[in-house]
Amino acid sequence: MAEFRTRLKELRAARNMKQEELAELVGVRRETIIRLEKGLYNPSLKLAVDIARVFGCTVEEVFIFDYDE
Amino acid sequence: MTSNEKMQKLAQRYHDKSLSRAERRDAYKALELERYRADKRKPISLRLYTLITCILELFTGFSFIAMSFDIRYLSYLGPFNNFLGEHLWLFWPLFLSAIFIMVYFESKYKKPLYDELSYQNMSKANSIGFIVMSSVLLISAFLYFTLLHHKTLVITSENYCEIILGFFWLVRSASKIIFLILDYNGSKSDDDFVGVE
Known part of the structure; x- marks a missing residue:
């Protein structure tokens, strides 16, 4: 079972970016960003790539899956 | 570009x-x-838009269902049917005003965008809404034939169409209520420095 978590909040705070601003940039609602930050929603590959591009990092750096081996 | x-x-x-x-x-x-x-028009949040459309659709649904009670050939609802029959004309101005309110909102504000999470929640809500309303319809039919001891139901094609239309709008409305619940769960931000509404 893989545990899903994101570094969205951290990356956003580093850039002093609001949830609303990030949502606007990637074309989703603020509620979606809130759920992503809480790890309650698995984004589509396109949204994951879009978010990673906003922060200038790779998808793996933003979205982390911890596998219990 | x-x-x-x-x-x-x-x-x-x-x-x-x-x-x-x-x-x-x-x-x-x-x-x-x-x-x-x-689009240069003012934006409206998806939740508010859904709530407004939900109320209007609920009203439209109930209007159609109420119209279907106007059975001139068999009054299966007794005094309630007579009351509705006399005051049925009231539904038409209210029904038209619901359409005008919708047109006003559609022209003044830009229609909110459904993102991937909203689509997902909406499709889930649609299926739940349909199941819920179908169950309500089945239960009311069951109660009609058991508790009220009726053996037959005579209905005109006009009233039948009104029931179908009413059911359609009530399903849509129920789906929207479920969507609002699904959308609300887990979307409250605990962020201190950003995202304050």
């Missing part, structure tokens, strides 16, 4: 039959987003 050029390019891509269905769908979504950004 200007917004107009971008939209034209996306529209061309959307109409390009050589592309796969998924590619064209993506192009359409991008086009919708671009149109939304270019």
